[in-house]
Amino acid sequence: MMRWSRPWAARRLCLPWTGWASSDWTSSTNYSPGPGLVAIQQVNNETGVIQPLDAVAEQVRSAGSLLLADCAQGAGKLALPDADLIAIAAHKVGGPPGFGALLVRDIATLRPSGGQEKGYRRGTENLPSAAGFAAAIQSRAFAEAMPRLTQLRSRLEQAIVDNCGIIIAAEAERSPAIAAYAMPGVASASQLVQFDLAGISVSAGSACSSGSMKPSRVLEAMGLPPAIASCAIRVSFGPNTSEADVERFLAEWRRIRDRAAARAA
Amino acid sequence: MIYLDYQATTPVAPEAAEAMRPWVEAQFANPHSPSRWGREAAAAIEVARGQVERAIGLEGGSLAFTASATEAINWALKGTLEKAPQGRSRIVTVASEHAAVLDTCDWLEGRGCDVTRLAVGRDGLIDLADVEAVLDDRVAMVAVMLVNNEIGVIQPVGEVARLAREAGAVMLCDAVQALGRVAIPEGADLVAVSAHKIHGPKGIAALWMREGAEPAPLLHGGGQERGLRSGTMAPALCAGFGAAARLAAVRFEEDAAHVERLWDSALAKLSPGWTVNGSTERRHRGNLSIRREGLDAARLIADLRDVAFSLGSACASGSGRPSHVLRAIGLSDAQARSSIRLGFGRYTSEEELVSAVGRIDAEARAQQGLAA
Numbered sequence: 001m002m003r004w005s006r007p008w009a010a011r012r013l014c015l016p017w018t019g020w021a022s023s024d025w026t027s028s029t030n031y032s033p034g035p036g037l038v039a040i041q042q043v044n045n046e047t048g049v050i051q052p053l054d055a056v057a058e059q060v061r062s063a064g065s066l067l068l069a070d071c072a073q074g075a076g077k078l079a080l081p082d083a084d085l086i087a088i089a090a091h092k093v094g095g096p097p098g099f100g101a102l103l104v105r106d107i108a109t110l111r112p113s114g115g116q117e118k119g120y121r122r123g124t125e126n127l128p129s130a131a132g133f134a135a136a137i138q139s140r141a142f143a144e145a146m147p148r149l150t151q152l153r154s155r156l157e158q159a160i161v162d163n164c165g166i167i168i169a170a171e172a173e174r175s176p177a178i179a180a181y182a183m184p185g186v187a188s189a190s191q192l193v194q195f196d197l198a199g200i201s202v203s204a205g206s207a208c209s210s211g212s213m214k215p216s217r218v219l220e221a222m223g224l225p226p227a228i229a230s231c232a233i234r235v236s237f238g239p240n241t242s243e244a245d246v247e248r249f250l251a252e253w254r255r256i257r258d259r260a261a262a263r264a265a
Numbered sequence: 266m267i268y269l270d271y272q273a274t275t276p277v278a279p280e281a282a283e284a285m286r287p288w289v290e291a292q293f294a295n296p297h298s299p300s301r302w303g304r305e306a307a308a309a310i311e312v313a314r315g316q317v318e319r320a321i322g323l324e325g326g327s328l329a330f331t332a333s334a335t336e337a338i339n340w341a342l343k344g345t346l347e348k349a350p351q352g353r354s355r356i357v358t359v360a361s362e363h364a365a366v367l368d369t370c371d372w373l374e375g376r377g378c379d380v381t382r383l384a385v386g387r388d389g390l391i392d393l394a395d396v397e398a399v400l401d402d403r404v405a406m407v408a409v410m411l412v413n414n415e416i417g418v419i420q421p422v423g424e425v426a427r428l429a430r431e432a433g434a435v436m437l438c439d440a441v442q443a444l445g446r447v448a449i450p451e452g453a454d455l456v457a458v459s460a461h462k463i464h465g466p467k468g469i470a471a472l473w474m475r476e477g478a479e480p481a482p483l484l485h486g487g488g489q490e491r492g493l494r495s496g497t498m499a500p501a502l503c504a505g506f507g508a509a510a511r512l513a514a515v516r517f518e519e520d521a522a523h524v525e526r527l528w529d530s531a532l533a534k535l536s537p538g539w540t541v542n543g544s545t546e547r548r549h550r551g552n553l554s555i556r557r558e559g560l561d562a563a564r565l566i567a568d569l570r571d572v573a574f575s576l577g578s579a580c581a582s583g584s585g586r587p588s589h590v591l592r593a594i595g596l597s598d599a600q601a602r603s604s605i606r607l608g609f610g611r612y613t614s615e616e617e618l619v620s621a622v623g624r625i626d627a628e629a630r631a632q633q634g635l636a637a
Binding site for chain 1: 274289293294295298299300301302303332333334335336339364365368372459461466467468469497498499500501502
């Protein structure tokens with residue numbers, strides 16, 4: 001067994017279930033002295049919760065550490081945070097799957113190893129996908145849709161609440177492109193099948209784990225009661241999402257809820 | 266423009282582009298989503314997987330898609346060494362391997378592995394006795410490429426794999442240049458292949474793994490590809506790779522016959538004074554690496570802007586370093602700098618090849634003050 005280990009240590013911080021506020025971060029930053037790498041997602045991929053990364057960045061910097069932000073869900077939609085390293089993905093903003101990028105504030109942060117990408121990433125470059133990514137970002141289609149989606153979603157959420165649904169992390173600042181809703185008493189898997197039959201594509205947790213039907217790690221980390229977490233689905237939007245789409249989703253939501261209520265009665 | 270750089274990359278087959286189109290345009294769903302659109306995309310990936318597996322033609326294993334052959338090779342080497350039993354921390358490879366293998370071995374060497382780099386003869390081939398001599402129970406992995414990317418020579422991978430198995434080592438074969446051109450022999454445990462070398466798209470490759478020889482993951486995350494390779498998969502790229510692989514399998518004989526004709530025509534067009542680098546017999550003949558005493562190859566490339574060919578490999582072409590492969594076969598720096606690589610294949614016409622070789626020959630002679 002080979003070991004590449006250095007004396008690295010990793011720490012995971014816990015999230016409160018309402019999302020996260022910068023005060024929570026401040027109280028959690030009693031990590032040991034010495035520079036390190038702090039890795040935080042800008043927009044959570046299951047709940048849409050936006051972490052207060054600009055406030056975090058200041059503290060990380062004053063501790064002499066580096067901030068890596070996973071901005072796969074935020075790039076091209078929201079302003080990028082003040083981080084040292086930012087990871088982004090093409091297919092979350094209308095570009096092709098199979099392509100991503102690492103934005104580096106100071107290239108000297110990384111050690112080059114030779115090869116392509118000025119010696120920082122080996123392998124023949126995928127030009128068509130690079131061009132697709134660039135065009136998708138430049139179109140600003142997602143960025144420009146955000147104000148409209150914010151309004152559309154607040155109407156949807158009012159209706160969800162009026163129909164006994166629960167908005168996960170309702171109080172937290174959230175991206176208008178992603179939200180998680182629980183329909184108490186109806187298992188996520190059952191909702192997924194019914195929405196899918198109605199031609200509506202939503203998911204439970206992230207796509208990677210959606211097939212597995214395991215409880216979401218994110219909702220679990222937020223301390224969400226299992227009875228709620230097991231009934232949550234993720235609903236996400238983009239520039240092509242119309243008011244009619246949202247109406248259809250709501251109508252289906254009511255139908256699923258009514259069917260469940262009838263069965264329970 | 267005449268394209269003679271098939272070892273750098275190949276033109277995308279129209280069939281591959283067509284297979285990609287629906288997944289680039291309307292069918293965008295995440296293949297790991299449980300919705301029906303997601304399942305359609307996942308099914309398309311499985312079709313492509315079968316097509317690439319069949320083109321590789323080995324039994325008893327399966328493949329995982331990666332973003333590049335470089336990634337597949339990094340994964341194979343690092344992930345196998347990570348899993349290797351106590352006491353096995355040596356890699357046996359060859360001095361003329363691709364940089365993806367050699368530089369990864371250098372990296373592993375810096376982390377406590379031993380690396381043995383076997384020499385090759387002037388024909389570019391390893392001596393099996395050398396392999397046998399260095400194999401023992403300290404060797405975790407043997408990495409030998411099937412077709413060399415700079416000089417096209419074919420290593421005796423089947424025999425090496427047999428020796429590696431007897432020694433209890435895992436055998437990695439870089440078959441990037443071989444797929445669709447040279448049958449991949451039985452015996453390797455891990456095989457790296459790439460789409461864009463067989464008329465598929467860039468940005469997708471694969472690692473074939475014998476059952477039980479799967480390396481520890483290199484990429485961690487969403488747990489795609491049975492937990493072995495995380496990252497959202499790209500249905501369009503997979504479909505393009507699958508279509509290209511299917512075509513490569515179907516056209517195997519036809520493509521090989523075409524390449525033989527092209528090789529003969531190109532050689533016939535060269536005037537005396539050129540020497541072929543490496544074996545001409547044990548060779549994929551879509552690779553014509555040649556040198557000419559006193560030739561300034563870089564200047565030749567600059568003077569013939571409408572013919573695309575290269576010095577050594579495309580990766581090294583920009584660097585100005587003399588090719589490590591040409592040095593490994595015993596060429597001096599001057600001889601390496603007077604070498605060019607012509608690569609051709611399925612979509613090269615005999616007419617354009619002969620025309621380009623004629624111009625290369627004339628320009629080289631003119632450069633040396635000889636009448637064209």
